[in-house]
Amino acid sequence: MTAIDIHGLRRTYGTHTALRGIDLTVPAGSLTALVGPNGSGKTTTMRLLLGLDRPDAGSGTVLGEPLERPARYLPRVGALIEQPALYRRLTGRANLRVLAELGATDRRRVDEVLELTGMSPYADRPVAGYSLGMRQRIGVAGALLTEPRLLILDEPTNGLDPVGTAQLRTLLTTLAADGVTVLISSHQLNELDTLCDHFVFLDRGRVLFAGDRAGLTAAQGPLIEAVPERSGDLPALLRAVEATGRTAHEADGLLLTAAPADWAPALNRIAAEHGITLAHLAVRRPSLEEAFFTLAERHNPRTAKAA
Numbered sequence: 670m671t672a673i674d675i676h677g678l679r680r681t682y683g684t685h686t687a688l689r690g691i692d693l694t695v696p697a698g699s700l701t702a703l704v705g706p707n708g709s710g711k712t713t714t715m716r717l718l719l720g721l722d723r724p725d726a727g728s729g730t731v732l733g734e735p736l737e738r739p740a741r742y743l744p745r746v747g748a749l750i751e752q753p754a755l756y757r758r759l760t761g762r763a764n765l766r767v768l769a770e771l772g773a774t775d776r777r778r779v780d781e782v783l784e785l786t787g788m789s790p791y792a793d794r795p796v797a798g799y800s801l802g803m804r805q806r807i808g809v810a811g812a813l814l815t816e817p818r819l820l821i822l823d824e825p826t827n828g829l830d831p832v833g834t835a836q837l838r839t840l841l842t843t844l845a846a847d848g849v850t851v852l853i854s855s856h857q858l859n860e861l862d863t864l865c866d867h868f869v870f871l872d873r874g875r876v877l878f879a880g881d882r883a884g885l886t887a888a889q890g891p892l893i894e895a896v897p898e899r900s901g902d903l904p905a906l907l908r909a910v911e912a913t914g915r916t917a918h919e920a921d922g923l924l925l926t927a928a929p930a931d932w933a934p935a936l937n938r939i940a941a942e943h944g945i946t947l948a949h950l951a952v953r954r955p956s957l958e959e960a961f962f963t964l965a966e967r968h969n970p971r972t973a974k975a976a
Contacts (some may be wrong), residue, residue, distance in 0.1 A: 670697040672819050672850035673718065675729030675736055680713050680722065687713040689874040690727065695852060695867065700845045702861040703854040704961055705871035711854045712750070714871070715821055718852075719748055732819055747817035749825060753808025755796045761807045762792040768811045782810040787836045801828030809837065820844065820851045826860055838864050862957040870961055877964045886954045889963050893933050895924045895940065896949035909943050910936065927955075927963065 673695035680688045688710045695701045703711050716722040718731060720739030727736070734741035755764050765779045783789045786806045796804065805828050812820060820841075826834050841851050841864065855861055861868075868885055870877040878888055897903055906924055910917040917926040926936070930952040940947050955963065 671695060671730075672697040672699075673729070673731050673852070675727060675731075678714070678717065678727035678729070679725050680717065681725055687874055688717075688724070691871070691874070691876045692879075693729075693869060693876065694879065695850060695869075697850050698845055698848045699867040700841060700851045700865045701853070701867040701869060702865040702957070703852060703869050703871065704858065704861065704957065708873075709871040710874040711871055712823065713874075715748075715750060715823060715852070715854065718821060719743070719746065719750070721750075742819075744815065745818045746821065747812035747815060747819070748821040749805075749808045749812045750821070750823045753804055753811065755804060755807060757797040758795060760793050760795055761788055761799070761803075761810075764796060764807060765792075765811055765814065769814055772815055774814050778814055778816070782813045785813060785840055786810040787833070802830055802833050805829060806833060806837070809840075818849055820849055822851065823854045824856070825853060826855060826857055834860065858957040858961070868957070870964055872965050877961075885957075885960055889955050889960050890927050891930050891952050892955050892959065893926050893928050893930075893936055893952050894949070895936055895947050896922060897924075897940070898946040898948040902945045905943055906940055906945050909939050909945075913939065925959075 671694050673693060675693045677690045677692065678688050679686070679690045691710070691714070693714070703714065705711050713722070717724050720743060729736045732742040732745055756767070759767070762779060762783065765782065766776055769776050769779055783792045786809050788803065788806050788810060791799070791803060796807070799807070805825060809822070809825055812822070826837060829837060845851055853861065853865065867881055869879045878885060880888070895906065897906055900922060903919060903922070903924060907917055907919060910924065910926055915926050915928060917924055933950055933952055937947060937950055
């Protein structure tokens with residue numbers, strides 16, 4: 670089953686095309702990462718899903734209801750887009766009570782979401798005295814008031830300390846296990862890589878990839894990393910690998926090349942032929958950041974290199 674299924678979504682602002690007819694499918698109950706640089710179309714996509722803007726073209730469904738009829742599905746959607754809008758002079762609890770009343774939600778739910786987000790000990794302090802991370806957690810609490818079936822979060826870990834980030838990760842994982850679909854946009858790719866099981870890469874208003882982790886690894890292939898015993902041998906090893914026709918680059922003292930796992934012995938032989946002893950040789954899956962830049966370079970080499 671799918672929570673979001675849209676096709677041909679396009680949005681233009683004057684001479685700028687934010688979305689170029691994208692297709693997007695988000696499985697129900699998934700933790701889906703929306704990944705891309707600034708200007709890639711992430712925020713526009715979320716605004717369209719939330720009925721805050723209208724597409725120029727495209728159609729689809731959200732929670733089984735037509736995209737063009739957001740009033741039908743929004744009661745089952747929670748969202749935190751950019752910074753939460755809070756009354757600074759009110760306490761966190763009072764802010765949530767205001768939201769509960771506006772949404773005709775049982776006020777008892779306020780205590781529940783405060784507990785879920787770890788904000789109960791700070792709920793009766795004025796928001797003006799909150800840290801950025803505490804305001805974010807109150808924003809997430811507000812998004813959970815209606816017990817949503819779809820949760821859309823933009824940079825939810827912004828300002829969170831490691832403990833707050835771990836708590837949010839546990840909360841989102843629990844929600845997904847209960848069947849809630851979570852769509853997250855963030856620049857903290859390492860966190861998304863750890864948390865999410867489905868990925869959508871956007872660049873210049875186009876979808877570069879959409880699928881699970883296995884599909885993402887298959888789309889790029891594994892990486893082979895090597896470290897010479899003598900750091901000064903790294904440039905020579907890089908040239909030797911490139912001479913075979915493979916693309917390689919240096920990162921933090923490592924040589925990295927996208928190649929099948931069974932090419933690792935060949936790399937070891939190439940190093941030996943050039944008098945280079947390897948201190949480290951391993952095959953691993955690409956990180957989310959590495960996968961994004963590889964796919965972006967395939968679609969637009971100049972953009973990827975500039976990034």
